[in-house]
Amino acid sequence: MTPAKIYCDFFGHNYEMTKKVTNHVKEYTCKCCKKQLTTDSNGKLIELTPKYQEINSTLERIYSSKLMRSKQKSLSSSIY
Numbered sequence: 001m002t003p004a005k006i007y008c009d010f011f012g013h014n015y016e017m018t019k020k021v022t023n024h025v026k027e028y029t030c031k032c033c034k035k036q037l038t039t040d041s042n043g044k045l046i047e048l049t050p051k052y053q054e055i056n057s058t059l060e061r062i063y064s065s066k067l068m069r070s071k072q073k074s075l076s077s078s079i080y
């Protein structure tokens, strides 16, 4: 056990948002022990496991390509 871990166990984690995956899904990292959390599809905070890291990167790809498409759509519709 590292001192940071003991601190967190005692006082609770000090999470900070590190990544916005979509409007609803975000990733958080504890400033002390670097433990990572993410929001699941129900909006609950859960541990960021490799499985969820994969899900999030897929979500992020879908989300950003959707944003891109909607931007292109509004651009082309403003031309006509």
Ligand SMILES: [Zn+2]
Pocket (backbone or CB within 6 Å): 004, 008, 012, 013, 014, 030, 031, 032, 033, 034, 035
């Ligand atoms: Zn912590």
